[in-house]
Amino acid sequence: MLFSFFAAMAETEREAIREATLEGLDAAARKGNQGGRRPVITSDMLHTVLRRKAAGEKVEDNRKDLIIPTGKNRGQNPSLASVYRALAEHEKTSAYPEAVEQAHVDFAVLREMQPR
Known part of the structure; x- marks a missing residue:
């Protein structure tokens, strides 16, 4: 008991x-x-990787030229996993832009419905 x-x-x-x-x-x-945490890969870094990837360069080689601008790892290169994660997120949002927009609308509706 x-x-x-x-x-x-x-x-x-x-x-x-x-x-x-x-x-x-x-x-x-x-x-x-x-x-x-804040994302390590900024939009400028992502555009650089995308542009160089389209030119035929390997992502592994691009990573060495990227520098983290803020945070405790400032001045270092981002990990390869961070670069691939940012690329995957970019592909997901560009493949289904209407789904991303709908998710933002749904989230706003849910926040309005919550009692304060």
């Missing part, structure tokens, strides 16, 4: 922490802040 009581208390505390976290994330989103 004591174990059940402590389990119920822990579940209640966990739910309270979860709600507070979600409220904090929502408040940050309303202020325009986004969680997580």
